[in-house]
Amino acid sequence: MAIQRDEVRRIAGLARLEIREEELDRIAAELSSVLDYAGALKRLDLAGCEPLSFAPPAAALRADEPDGRCLTAEQALAMAPEAEGGFFLVPPVIEGQDP
Numbered sequence: 001m002a003i004q005r006d007e008v009r010r011i012a013g014l015a016r017l018e019i020r021e022e023e024l025d026r027i028a029a030e031l032s033s034v035l036d037y038a039g040a041l042k043r044l045d046l047a048g049c050e051p052l053s054f055a056p057p058a059a060a061l062r063a064d065e066p067d068g069r070c071l072t073a074e075q076a077l078a079m080a081p082e083a084e085g086g087f088f089l090v091p092p093v094i095e096g097q098d099p
Contacts (some may be wrong), residue, residue: 001039003031015094 005024008031012019025097073086082089 001032001035003028003035 005028008019008024008028077083078089
């Protein structure tokens with residue numbers, strides 16, 4: 001399935017990614033390759049194949065307990081580009097909305 005430049009622009013807009021014009025063709029080709037690969041996987045005959053699990057549910061990879069590490073509010077905010085009143089300040093993500 002071939003992805004066109006306009007579709008890459010639309011997807012980038014939805015994902016809020018900035019893509020330079022000179023990168024559009026390369027990214028379109030890469031996305032097309034990914035979709036072609038997924039299409040090839042869809043065509044596989046998997047009748048009679050049981051799903052695999054990577055780890056049995058009973059074998060936890062780690063103890064599910066807090067490890068005691070935490071940051072104070074001051075430590076967390078120390079490297080923030082902007083903070084006010086103990087909160088991180090971030091730009092609005094919805095266009096046309098003022099903070």
